[in-house]
Structure formats: C-alpha cells, structure tokens
Amino acid sequence: MVVSSQASESPPELSILSQLPVTHVPDLYRVGPPQADALNPASVPSLEVGGPVVYTTTMRDLKATNDLLGDDLFRSGTTLDHLLQANGYLFFRGVLDPAVIQAVRAEYLIALQEAGVVDPESVEPVWNGADARRVAAAMEGLKARDPWKILWADPTLARILRVVMGGEYTWLPLVTYRASPPLEHPALCRDATCRFVRVHQDGYNNPSLTFVIFWLPLMLIDEDVGGLAIAEGFHKAVLPHDTSGPTKFGIGKGVIPDEAWATTTFRPGDMVVMDALTPHTGLTNHSDRFRLSIDFRLSPQCRRPILGRLLAIDSNEISIRTDEGETIDLRINDATAFPYRRGSALDNGGRIPRAEVADYLTVGQRILATHEAGHAQLVRGFDAGPRG
Numbered sequence: 001m002v003v004s005s006q007a008s009e010s011p012p013e014l015s016i017l018s019q020l021p022v023t024h025v026p027d028l029y030r031v032g033p034p035q036a037d038a039l040n041p042a043s044v045p046s047l048e049v050g051g052p053v054v055y056t057t058t059m060r061d062l063k064a065t066n067d068l069l070g071d072d073l074f075r076s077g078t079t080l081d082h083l084l085q086a087n088g089y090l091f092f093r094g095v096l097d098p099a100v101i102q103a104v105r106a107e108y109l110i111a112l113q114e115a116g117v118v119d120p121e122s123v124e125p126v127w128n129g130a131d132a133r134r135v136a137a138a139m140e141g142l143k144a145r146d147p148w149k150i151l152w153a154d155p156t157l158a159r160i161l162r163v164v165m166g167g168e169y170t171w172l173p174l175v176t177y178r179a180s181p182p183l184e185h186p187a188l189c190r191d192a193t194c195r196f197v198r199v200h201q202d203g204y205n206n207p208s209l210t211f212v213i214f215w216l217p218l219m220l221i222d223e224d225v226g227g228l229a230i231a232e233g234f235h236k237a238v239l240p241h242d243t244s245g246p247t248k249f250g251i252g253k254g255v256i257p258d259e260a261w262a263t264t265t266f267r268p269g270d271m272v273v274m275d276a277l278t279p280h281t282g283l284t285n286h287s288d289r290f291r292l293s294i295d296f297r298l299s300p301q302c303r304r305p306i307l308g309r310l311l312a313i314d315s316n317e318i319s320i321r322t323d324e325g326e327t328i329d330l331r332i333n334d335a336t337a338f339p340y341r342r343g344s345a346l347d348n349g350g351r352i353p354r355a356e357v358a359d360y361l362t363v364g365q366r367i368l369a370t371h372e373a374g375h376a377q378l379v380r381g382f383d384a385g386p387r388g
C-alpha cells in the first residue's frame, strides 16, 4: 500500500477534522439503553479537497487472518489470541454480514444527508462542498440513531467476537463513529508518515483497563480515502507520548520506525482487531468523500471494569453505584488516572488533575472505573445520552 504526499506535521485543525468522532457511551450492552457522549464541539474549518494523491513511500499490507477463524466460528480463539499477542493485530477480510454493515452505513448516510453535507440522492458519502461545520450536526444526528446497536444485535458478529475474545465479553462504553472528511494536502511529501493524523495507543489513555479494539470500515477505503494504519509489533509496552503538546498527546516521530507500519485497502465486511497498546493512526483523507468507520472496544467478561453511576467524589474518595446495584467506595491517590471524557473537546490524551475531578465529574453520571485493593486506578466519566 502506498502513502501519499503531504506536509510532515499535521496542523492542529487537520487533526480535529480528521477525527470528528462521536463517542457513544453504551451501558452494559446485554441489557438497557445506551448512553451517548457529547460531540466534540471543536470548530471545523471549511474544507477543500486536494488534487491527485502523489505517492512517494510504500507501506506494508495488513496480513489477513481469516483462515484462523476456520469454518466453525465457535472454534477456540487460542490461536487468534497468540497471534494478537504476537503481532498486535488481527485482520479479517469480508467476514461480516454485508447487510448489517450496509444498515450501519445507511444510518451514517442519513445523518450526513440530514446535515446537508451529502446530497440527498447520493448513495455514496460524497462531500457536496457544503460548510463542513455541519458535519458536527451530522454526527449529533448519528449519535441519536444508535447504529452501534445494529452491530451489537448481529449474531454473526457476536460469534466472531466470542472467538476473538476467547469467551464471554462486555461491550465497553467506548464506541466511536467516524466520518472523516476530505482534506486538502500539499503536493509533495517524502515522509512515510506524512498522512498520519495522530499516532497513539488507546491503552495509554486507559491505564489498567483490559480491552481489545475493533475497527470496521463501512465503505471501500482505498489509498485516496486513507484508513487505519497500524504499527506491527509495537504493542508490548506503553510508548512515550508527547505530553508537552497542547492537544492530542500523540506518540512522537522517530519512536516507531517507518517499516513497522501497515495498512490496506479496506472493504465493507472487513474487521481489524487491535491490542489496547497497538500504535495506530488514521490517514488523511484525500478523496471526494467522507470516510465512514466505527470502532468499539470490548473487555473479556472476567476483566470487566466497574460500570455504574457516580454517587460522590472528592479528591480522596469515589463512590459508585454499579449497574448491578452494589455501592463501591474506592480511595483515590496520585496514581489514579482521570482521562477526559472520550470524544469531548477536552479529550486531548491528558488527565484531569486530581484536585479538580469533582469539577469534571457530576453526581449521577455514568462512570467506568478499575480498581485494585480498594484504590481506583482509572476513572472515566461519560455524559448521559438521549435515553440515559
């Protein structure tokens, strides 16, 4: 797979444009309605699609691992688990029900059309040139449509997830809808990483949470559209993130060699599975259309975090009413991580200062937490959704 030309550093507005995530915050998905996080309200400048992509550097192709699923999707996930641990990712081509992916994609298309950035008659998410600030509204519309539920209810996907997870699992309230818009790009770039939006490890921002990431393309994502790039074999440790930057806290240049990166042409029905520490990034979109994808995160049932609602918090203690109706009190110390709400404007990879947590977390709101020996390790808050 080839990488296109562009300036070596993404300007900040480019990062914002390319992410435009809406993070859904589903409840524990076996029962009950989901929660939805607020849209990142960052302002979105108007867009201009660049000219033809100029390729200067090559990137490896992701290795498909379909054969390991075998004919029997219920077969043991042990081999898959070994492979995930060895490479940091699994890639399955065309394993998902096309009708299900089409149904999810249709929700995105309606949302983009309702926001006026895709023409009503368009069957492809082609950007019609309307002010891209409307994309934020589109994502709000999408959030209200709950398309993650279509995936959650799909038996084919559920079987695959069970194999990959090696047994029972829990959907985490970390589901992101992406409609990454086309971007202008400079004509020349000789840097393999020039289309990288933000190299990061999800696990960096979620210390102590055991989870696996699933990324699903909802359309043909070729070189022009860009997609997901993964650094193979660099998931064994938390890598240094640039904590000095004002936003995003990405992994700095030079930490991962260019040869480690892999991507591919993605098609609806494909599925990428990543370890929580697999470095990855979106690639800038140089096409005429929005790039549609969804990513979600699962924990093995045995490592399910606390999911519940906040009863009380100060800088020393937190009390949570769990979804199971239990009350759990945890001590807070300097090692407790309080990431900003995922998808919010403040979600820059940084941490809420311990002394300020009571200002950011609201009694009654949804909470995800991990703990050890009575100490909170990770505490994340989520807004209540439309039906929360």
Ligand SMILES: O=C(O)CCC(=O)C(=O)O
Pocket (backbone or CB within 6 Å): 018, 178, 180, 202, 213, 215, 227, 228, 280, 281, 282, 283, 293, 295
């Ligand atoms: O889809 C993309 O553009 C990137 C996905 C990503 O960064 C993530 O899953 O955290």
